[in-house]
Amino acid sequence: VLDRSRLFRDSADSQYFRKDYLEKFGCKFYEGEYGNEVNFDSVDETLAYDLISRIQQAENEKRSAKSKEGIRRYLRQGTANKHYGGTVMFGYDVEDTYYVVNKEEADLVKKIFNMTMKGKSIVECQQFMNASGKSPRRSKTWQHETILQMLHNRSYIGEKTFIDKELKRKGLKYEFKYKIHDIVSRTVFLKVQKILTQRQKQKDNNKKHFSLFS
Numbered sequence: 001v002l003d004r005s006r007l008f009r010d011s012a013d014s015q016y017f018r019k020d021y022l023e024k025f026g027c028k029f030y031e032g033e034y035g036n037e038v039n040f041d042s043v044d045e046t047l048a049y050d051l052i053s054r055i056q057q058a059e060n061e062k063r064s065a066k067s068k069e070g071i072r073r074y075l076r077q078g079t080a081n082k083h084y085g086g087t088v089m090f091g092y093d094v095e096d097t098y099y100v101v102n103k104e105e106a107d108l109v110k111k112i113f114n115m116t117m118k119g120k121s122i123v124e125c126q127q128f129m130n131a132s133g134k135s136p137r138r139s140k141t142w143q144h145e146t147i148l149q150m151l152h153n154r155s156y157i158g159e160k161t162f163i164d165k166e167l168k169r170k171g172l173k174y175e176f177k178y179k180i181h182d183i184v185s186r187t188v189f190l191k192v193q194k195i196l197t198q199r200q201k202q203k204d205n206n207k208k209h210f211s212l213f214s
Contacts, residue, residue, distance in 0.1 A: 010060075014053035018046075068166065075162055075176040082178065084162055087137050089155055091183050099180045106183045108132055109156060112147060113184050116192050122147050151196060157189045158182035 022029050022040060029038045039045045074082050081099045088094050091109040093102045112125040120128075122144055129142040136146050150156070160180045168174035 011050065011053040011057045014057075015050060018049065072164065072167075075164075075178065078176075078178045080179045081181060089153070090134075090137055090150065091156065092181075101181050101183060105134060108134060109150065109183050113151065113156075113188050113192055116151060116195055117188065122151075125151075148196075151192055154189070155180060156182065156184045157186050 018029075018040065021027060029040075030036065031038065038049055040049070071084050074084075083094045083097055083099050088099075091102060091105045092099045094100070108129065112129065115125050115128065116122075125147045126142050126144055129136075129147065136142055139146075154161075158179050158181065160178055162176045162178070164174045164176065166174075
């Protein structure tokens, strides 16, 4: 292992690895640029291993805290088009940590919004996307729920929301809104929301009627 900090999340993981794997099964552990073996039969080397793991954990925590504070600074400033990690939405690319519109994908996003406005079903939008040759971010084929989530996603009208889970746990302000490039107009988006709401109401009513006569 060249850099142990990349191998373990924290010092506890490092110690579990030493006790439950290396020592238990008699495995050898080499680390550093020159691949020096750590001798766990030596009290001093075992202590050094544990101390280094704790120091590396502290360094990782410092880097993480610094990174999070940098993100929060951008969020408080409302920096437009900033990408803060995670899966990039369909319709966008990221360049130098900023969102840019992927024109080919954006045209497909516009298409399914327009199809919905013209009365096409989610299944028909799903079929269209599967025939487009473009895959969703996390799977090979387009699913009904994925299409529905896209049609409800306000990011496509330029309204992005970032949830800071750590601040939420602390009971502090955790939701940050900022602008990104829009792909769909607000007018189209709101019309589509109205259509989807009406469809859901109709679906719910059909379920009620079915249960009454079943």
